[in-house]
Amino acid sequence: HNLIIVVLCDYMERKFQSRLVRSDLEDDDNDDDVVENHRTKLNAALARLCRISLNVLTLDSFLPESVRKNDKIASGMLVSAWVNAAKTSLHEVKQALHDKNFKEVSTQDELTHLTYLHDDHCPDLIFFPGQMLQKLEKISIVTKKFLVLQDKSSSVGLHALVSVLGEDDDVVYVNVGSAISAGHLASILYNRGSSVYAFGVTSKKQLKQCSMNLEKLGVRGQGYYLRKINQQIDGCFFLFNK
Structure with missing residues (x-):
């Protein structure tokens, strides 16, 4: 019994990782193997005992107060999304939201649950x-990119x-990143006769993601293409419009 406790404490000390056996010490394989075979159950049982002894109701309670405070603030922040004019219209999006039992409100104070x-x-x-x-991320108008979830700070400048x-004025967009904001700009300019020339893709992987x-x-x-100078990718550009 005492040996099992010693082995268990040893496992806890090395976070349930396999032990490196020293050649100059006698190895008790049987007890070690028993703990090894039940390490997942033991780890879970010890975690439950720890939560009980600390009177912790959820795993979130183990997080530092500063982290929990930030999570609480984040959950209270508004979620913003822009209507993708390349696929739909504001009227159609509102109708789709109404079909999902969402209700339009006129002030921020009224925003709660399905509003x-x-x-x-x-x-x-x-x-x-x-x-x-989480609910928004699963509805079809979001998964099909009729409505694109993105912070308002990315929209104001556009x-x-x-x-x-x-x-008919065209726009040059530099540092295109993932091309989501550049795509938003194209959406805003939809049916205006303008094109967007986006620069700043520096790898084939990034180009594929943007595409x-x-x-x-x-x-x-x-006009998607990469340009190389001295064997280094110097950048690429692609243009897109309606």
């Missing part, structure tokens, strides 16, 4: 309560830019 708010600054932007994020563009994201958004691209 949404049309933004005052960005005409294609909609807000939802933070606790609805709408400010479009407000000063002339008809996939644009395809999901329904934005058609033309």
Whole structure:
């Protein structure tokens, strides 16, 4: 019995990893193997005992107070999403939300559970309560990219830019990243006769990711290519429009 306790304490000390046996010490294989074969159950039982002794109701309670506070703040933040004009319209998105029992409200204070708010600054932007994020990620208009979940901070600059563009003006977009925001810009400019030239892709992997994201958004691209200088990828550009 005492040997089992010693072996168990040893396992806890090395976090249930296999033991390296010293050649100059006698090895008790039988007891060690018993603990090894039941290490998952032992680990779970010890975790339960620890939670009981500390009077902890959930695993989240083990997290530092600062982390739990940040999680609580994050859950209270609004979720924003923009309407993808390359695939749908604001009216159709609102209708789809109503079909899912969402109700439009007029003020942020009214946002709770199955409600949404049309933004005052960005005409294609909609807000939802933070606790609805997981539900939103599963509804078809989001999975099919008719409605794209993205923070409002990524949209404000795009709408400010479009407000000063002339008809048929084109846009150069640098540091394209994943191309989600560039795709949003193309959505805003949909049916305006403008094109977006996006630069800043520095690898084939990134180019593939950008192409996939644009395809999901329904934005058609033309002129995809990579350019190399001195065996290094110097960047590439692709243009896309409606």
